[in-house]
Amino acid sequence: MPKPVNSVLPVVLLGCGGVGRQLLHHIVSCRPLHAKQGVAIRVVGVADSSSLLVADDVHSSGFDDALLTNICDAKSAGSPLSSLLGQGPCQLFKNPEANVKVIDTATVLGRSTGLVLVDCSATYDTVGMLKHAVDHGCCVVLANKKPLTGAYEDFENLVSNFRRIRFESTVGAGLPVIASVTRIIASGDPISRIVGSLSGTLGYVMSELEDGKKISEIVKTAKSLGYTEPDPRDDLGGMDVARKALILARLLGQRISMEDINVESLYPRELGPDVMSTNDFLESGLVQLDKSMEERVKAASLKGNVIRYVCEIGSAGCQVGLRELPKDSPLGRLRGSDNVNRHRRTQVISKVEVYSRCYESSPLVIQGAGAGNDTTAAGVLADILDLQDLFQKTA
């Protein structure tokens, strides 16, 4: 029976990188808004890759806003979580005890108040904790793609209770892609195909190539602007896009894994991380790609086409790679970034097209800023709040 809305959501955050810290900031700054809506987020633990800071009494109280802000400041400055000890009623656990304590907390809170385990890390290592949490009735929110893109059994286990997991920010940052696809599936409208431009970095590279620049220059500029991973090959290899594609494909019911996806890398094996260092790749490897990319862009242009790095999920499985598309098609028109704005802030644009019975000739198109800590963390926060009906206090 429906109860009066009054929800308290205990949260343990895994990962204190840019997204995790931004999430803590958002939680603090949204307190008044959420209070008006009768919902409160209680952060009871924060973990980084080496340790866990956890409230003394996870049942009844979380970190106060001053401590949450201090955690963000400390982690931004490169200080360890241990530097926060003594700023509130909390304890520190180092790995491997930290992981054990997360599991204990999930077990205990799963049986009483419930818990949302929020994974903003970028590692496979959390999957064991997450599965344990799900098994004990906890909820899970992921910005981290890896737990959903490993073994199919892990994916199946994590989504086995579909109402208790959200992972909007794994695909297109805060763009409502997963939420929209989930709505369409729930309404019994069968999705036949999803096509997307889902890498901010590669979107930027493609737009710049279209403007006649060399890929070696583009990638170096992108790296200096912070658009790429420390080793740009992590973007150029297409694995990040493949992970997003895999999540979408599994959401559509395809029982596939990474090895089933045809991924086109923008660099050959001879320029790979096993052969040369990041520095060597940037200094002497990248230029070797200039000529072939230039030819490819030119050949496309002669036909009125442009090159885009896209993923496609359909009845023929899942492909990730370069595609020649009409300049005037929805994905062809897409500019990878937009730096003409009053704040001179560059935003990277993602775009997804979803085809179904209802969206057959006119696909559902979702487009917008698809990267950035702010947008990603906003998506995580929206996911957490979307779980609030499971955390209603009884009247």
Place this chain on the structure above:
Amino acid sequence: MPKPVNSVLPVVLLGCGGVGRQLLHHIVSCRPLHAKQGVAIRVVGVADSSSLLVADDVHSSGFDDALLTNICDAKSAGSPLSSLLGQGPCQLFKNPEANVKVIDTATVLGRSTGLVLVDCSATYDTVGMLKHAVDHGCCVVLANKKPLTGAYEDFENLVSNFRRIRFESTVGAGLPVIASVTRIIASGDPISRIVGSLSGTLGYVMSELEDGKKISEIVKTAKSLGYTEPDPRDDLGGMDVARKALILARLLGQRISMEDINVESLYPRELGPDVMSTNDFLESGLVQLDKSMEERVKAASLKGNVIRYVCEIGSAGCQVGLRELPKDSPLGRLRGSDNVNRHRRTQVISKVEVYSRCYESSPLVIQGAGAGNDTTAAGVLADILDLQDLFQKTA
């Protein structure tokens, strides 16, 4: 504390028009899918404008699928709900007793199992029942725009418990506009502006005008294709777009009403329904608009622009009307309909741009088929299912 997922949602449907009937069809055809997800929709009552068919025992059983299908068939054929009597354990109430019975059912189920009152009608008359249902802890799902666009107090009352109401299909049919805006608001990302092309009919008219056709011919064709209301002035006057704009504006927190919206009508008062009949308007009124519209389209075209009928909600309030936009802008590029598909089925496209802190220079764009009973009913069904966490059976 989170409980095992196992939700039964009792539903009373108000309105047996195209959307309501399609919803019943979707509910029946999705049974196996929903069973897999541990959720069941139990239709305990169906009302049209004159009567209500209601299950004998609303507490424990709803209409079976055969009866639901028969209701659709009977209503399609123009038969009254009373023709279904005897096909199952149900009773019929005629107005005004029907309304009283809906209120009774909401009172009784609101206290026990909960109830979703689904309004697929097109009348203001349901607002009293809806408010009563909300007051008694029931949930409400609306495809009907009118209850949300009357007195501000009614809106406030209906959304007072925001987790218990959904109204996705009031704006852009099943397009995830309300769901996405709600997510953005929940994450504390302030929305500064929404711009949209939200009338399928007017989108079609604008595209055809751009192709050089006369508005009198376009509207007559649109009417013959079933794209317009029986009196096309209901579309051309802009009130339908204004209602959608008002819902979005109120969602953003603007305490405004219809009279606060600047609505541009495409026909002058001299051609209005108070002055001439629908037939006279079609035969002799419409042609009087040809010249001025043609001039307007030409003037825009000379500047490389096109004309679009848009709504804009921002800090300056809410406007609805014709706008000259660059041919190459997102809304300028939008074709009002797309009839180049293998099934030769014309779909009407809606498009919304949302600007916020996260989506500042690159707005969140949502686009797709934005009309049609199938799409609208799919949106209603997704809304109903989105409420399932409030209907979990205790383990």
